[in-house]
Amino acid sequence: MSDNGFFRAAGISIQFGGIKALENVSLDVKQGEVHAIIGPNGAGKTTLLNCISRQYKADSGQVFFQGKNILKLKPHQVVSRGIARTFQNIELFKNMTVMDNMLLGRHSQRATGIFSDILFYGKARQQESDFRLKVEEVIDFLDLQAYRNRIINDVPYGVQKNVELGRALVMEPRLLLLDEPSSGLNMEETQDLAFWIEDIRDDLGITIILVEHDMRLVMDSCDRVTALDYGGVLAVGEPKEVVKNPDVVKAYLGE
Numbered sequence: 001m002s003d004n005g006f007f008r009a010a011g012i013s014i015q016f017g018g019i020k021a022l023e024n025v026s027l028d029v030k031q032g033e034v035h036a037i038i039g040p041n042g043a044g045k046t047t048l049l050n051c052i053s054r055q056y057k058a059d060s061g062q063v064f065f066q067g068k069n070i071l072k073l074k075p076h077q078v079v080s081r082g083i084a085r086t087f088q089n090i091e092l093f094k095n096m097t098v099m100d101n102m103l104l105g106r107h108s109q110r111a112t113g114i115f116s117d118i119l120f121y122g123k124a125r126q127q128e129s130d131f132r133l134k135v136e137e138v139i140d141f142l143d144l145q146a147y148r149n150r151i152i153n154d155v156p157y158g159v160q161k162n163v164e165l166g167r168a169l170v171m172e173p174r175l176l177l178l179d180e181p182s183s184g185l186n187m188e189e190t191q192d193l194a195f196w197i198e199d200i201r202d203d204l205g206i207t208i209i210l211v212e213h214d215m216r217l218v219m220d221s222c223d224r225v226t227a228l229d230y231g232g233v234l235a236v237g238e239p240k241e242v243v244k245n246p247d248v249v250k251a252y253l254g255e
């Protein structure tokens with residue numbers, strides 16, 4: 001367990017064919033921190049997020065979140081425990097509006113049964129209006145008002161990335177997993193992202209695990225870093241220490 005028992009992945013291993021994508025990887029995240037995962041392409045960063053969110057089934061290891069082992073749960077159960085994520089390649093419904101994409105995200109955590117959904121009655125009706133309020137709140141928070149009724153295909157890439165972030169936020173997570181949120185963003189958009197990361201942590205109280213290539217964003221926005229290479233942990237610590245670590249420097253020289 002980490003010192004406050006918030007999040008700990010321990011001894012995670014997973015193979016694809018003969019390739020050991022992760023071998024005995026551990027990751028400790030304290031409540032309230034922004035924790036970066038860095039490493040060259042193919043290091044296993046996305047695979048680690050996939051094991052946590054249960055898109056992949058780890059061959060071995062454990063993942064504890066708020067005191068409970070979540071490594072046997074289904075992906076939607078991980079979401080209801082309070083872990084939401086975004087993807088390296090945007091996963092949105094391209095022909096639907098910004099608003100509808102965010103409403104869909106929220107539906108994955110409905111507590112009512114299928115019949116009350118169909119009848120749209122009682123608790124379901126109450127939830128529906130709560131959902132919309134939450135989505136509106138997130139749209140305001142991320143400055144997406146101008147795009148709310150636009151089709152995803154018609155909005156700029158940076159806005160699409162933001163909608164994906166919004167879709168994760170409407171799940172009201174305690175822990176947010178972001179896979180390369182700055183990839184494809186210009187400098188101004190990356191600066192905005194840094195502010196949002198700060199606000200998400202400080203105003204919404206959400207802990208963040210951030211897979212990130214942009215070292216400046218890592219230095220500016222992250223409290224601690226875990227560096228991976230070839231499916232193993234190279235270093236863990238504060239950003240300014242980890243970027244000086246000789247093994248980390250060596251791993252990045254090839255890039």
Ligand SMILES: Nc1ncnc2c1ncn2[C@@H]1O[C@H](COP(=O)(O)OP(=O)(O)O)[C@@H](O)[C@H]1O
Nearest residue numbers: 016019021039040041042043044045046047048
């Ligand atoms: N579904 C998969 N099938 C086969 N190999 C995979 C799969 N997912 C990841 N890998 C392999 O695992 C290694 C780590 O990949 P990944 O986690 O995507 O790296 P990163 O996100 O650090 O760039 C790579 O060698 C990749 O090819």
Ligand SMILES: [Mg+2]
Nearest residue numbers: 045046047088
């Ligand atoms: Mg990746």
